[in-house]
Amino acid sequence: MDTTIICPRFETAISLLSQRWTGLIIYQLLNGPQRFRHLTEVIGISGRLLxxxxxxxxxxxxxxxxxxxxTPVRIEYELTEKGFSLKPVMDAIQDWSQEWVEPVNAK
Structure with a gap:
């Protein structure tokens, strides 16, 4: 019997990235530093959840x-080196989705 064990690091990474909106936030920040308000408008997420x-x-x-x-205080969010290292992963998901995922309103 094949008993595949999931690596705890992989499980932790998937747990972080699978939180609702997290992927979109990371994908948006790949474009560079952004302000909180801009992120809420572009992504369409509530301020509390963001x-x-x-x-x-x-x-x-x-x-x-x-x-x-x-004055007024300006706050920007940007990816760290660790965050930016997710770019190939996000690009691969983007490529995969273009080939295999039907848009929700395509029916």
Missing amino acids: SERLKSLEAAGVVTRKVYPE
Whole structure:
């Protein structure tokens, strides 16, 4: 009997990336640093949920939060080196989806 064991690191990575909206946040931040409000508008996510996801990604070392001491205060979020290393993964998912996934409204 084949008993495949899932690596705990793989499981942790999938748990992080499979949270709703997380993939879209990372994909959007691949374009460079962005402000909170811009992310909410582009992605279509509530501010509360975006805040939760960004905190989770920041805790995982995928995203960094930069505060600029201006008036009014400007805060930008950007991918860390660790976060940007997900680009090939996100590109592969994008390519796969173009070939194999039907748009929701295509029916």
